[in-house]
Amino acid sequence: MNTLGIYISVPFCRSKCTYCNFASGVFPSSYMERYVERVCEDLRVAVSRFPGIPRMVDTVYLGGGTPSLLPPDLLKTLFGTIREHFLIVKGAEITIECAPGQVANEALDAMTESGVNRISFGVQSFIDQEAKATGRLHTRAIALEDIRRMRKAGIRHVNADLIAGLPHQTAASWHESLAVLVDSGVDHASIYMLEVDDDSRLGREVLNGGARYYAPAIPSDDAIADMYAGAVDMLTENGLKQYEISNFAHAGSESVHNMKYWLRHPYLGLGLDAHSMLRIENGAAIRFATTDDLQAYLTTTGWDDAHILTRQEELEEAWFLGLRVSCGISLQTMKSEFGREVAEPYMPIIQELIADGFLETNADQVSLTLRGRMLSNEVFARFLDVVETAQPATV
Numbered sequence: 001m002n003t004l005g006i007y008i009s010v011p012f013c014r015s016k017c018t019y020c021n022f023a024s025g026v027f028p029s030s031y032m033e034r035y036v037e038r039v040c041e042d043l044r045v046a047v048s049r050f051p052g053i054p055r056m057v058d059t060v061y062l063g064g065g066t067p068s069l070l071p072p073d074l075l076k077t078l079f080g081t082i083r084e085h086f087l088i089v090k091g092a093e094i095t096i097e098c099a100p101g102q103v104a105n106e107a108l109d110a111m112t113e114s115g116v117n118r119i120s121f122g123v124q125s126f127i128d129q130e131a132k133a134t135g136r137l138h139t140r141a142i143a144l145e146d147i148r149r150m151r152k153a154g155i156r157h158v159n160a161d162l163i164a165g166l167p168h169q170t171a172a173s174w175h176e177s178l179a180v181l182v183d184s185g186v187d188h189a190s191i192y193m194l195e196v197d198d199d200s201r202l203g204r205e206v207l208n209g210g211a212r213y214y215a216p217a218i219p220s221d222d223a224i225a226d227m228y229a230g231a232v233d234m235l236t237e238n239g240l241k242q243y244e245i246s247n248f249a250h251a252g253s254e255s256v257h258n259m260k261y262w263l264r265h266p267y268l269g270l271g272l273d274a275h276s277m278l279r280i281e282n283g284a285a286i287r288f289a290t291t292d293d294l295q296a297y298l299t300t301t302g303w304d305d306a307h308i309l310t311r312q313e314e315l316e317e318a319w320f321l322g323l324r325v326s327c328g329i330s331l332q333t334m335k336s337e338f339g340r341e342v343a344e345p346y347m348p349i350i351q352e353l354i355a356d357g358f359l360e361t362n363a364d365q366v367s368l369t370l371r372g373r374m375l376s377n378e379v380f381a382r383f384l385d386v387v388e389t390a391q392p393a394t395v
């Protein structure tokens with residue numbers, strides 16, 4: 001069955017986290033109505049704009065930003081418009097990202113009425129001092145109460161995000177955050193190692209000095225790597241199995257939507273700074289995006305021009321994205337999809353990465369080791385060297 005994932009970015013936040021450089025902000029709530037109308041305009045034209053786009057939708061993901069801040073009527077308008085133009089299949093995974101303490105009862109009612117069955121909470125830390133230092137507005141008690149409320153409201157799947165490497169974090173406080181996460185009973189966890197973006201407030205402080213955002217209290221790279229390794233152990237021991245570099249879940253609770261990104265299955269992105277990947281008639285992948293400027297998004301139309309990926313670009317993506325997933329990549333499948341002569345030049349680098357402890361093999365599968373997951377950017381750069389020297393693939 002050819003199905004589609006729909007991603008909708010909702011860029012409104014109540015405060016801006018110090019490490020964040022997403023296309024989100026504390027925009028006036030008066031923009032919300034116009035924003036949702038713009039997204040709905042794009043939903044209405046998507047089917048005619050992209051002939052062949054699957055009409056059957058098996059995942060919807062509202063990210064951001066903080067989509068739970070949308071008033072209930074606008075949430076319902078969004079879901080109603082999706083259903084007018086696409087068929088959301090029975091059992092589809094429908095996710096909304098929420099900030100703890102920022103889900104009003106009316107918004108929760110609108111979510112459940114709209115079929116939302118998965119909530120992703122940006123907790124980042126269950127230690128109040130750490131959450132506060134990054135500009136988050138919640139406490140541990142608020143986050144736990146919200147997780148309980150979601151369950152009580154009948155939301156089947158709940159994810160909590162944590163970040164390893166926040167200012168003030170220590171090995172002990174990280175362990176405590178993980179223990180609270182496990183005890184909370186969430187069936188999914190996303191664990192990110194802090195990557196300070198130069199354009200965030202914290203990033204500028206790291207570059208230019210200062211202590212307003214606690215840059216000097218960021219743990220060392222080695223300490224952050226130890227925290228990540230500790231999370232892999234602790235979550236695995238507690239039934240949250242790692243299925244991707246940053247993602248852990250109970251069996252059957254893996255995010256169907258996010259798997260589409262790594263397996264290169266089609267998805268349509270709407271809203272600010274939203275990315276899409278669809279397949280055209282001959283099977284080639286096309287990618288396109290929307291602007292990351294809110295004013296421009298509100299006053300212009302739709303997506304930028306689609307880029308048709310060459311076979312070489314698809315091959316690069318297949319390595320980078322496929323290796324993110326814990327089960328890794330089947331070499332035979334790569335050779336069948338792209339041709340033996342195109343995949344062959346990568347074999348020496350795979351052998352080198354195995355020898356260096358970044359990759360491991362199990363029969364035909366190649367996957368990242370723990371060291372490879374911690375240093376994945378380094379691994380992917382080695383593949384890029386091959387891409388640059390490999391013969392171009394036939395389009």
Ligand code: SF4
Nearest residue numbers: 013016017020024065
């Ligand atoms: S809530 Fe999320 S999107 Fe909003 S500022 Fe914080 S990290 Fe960024």
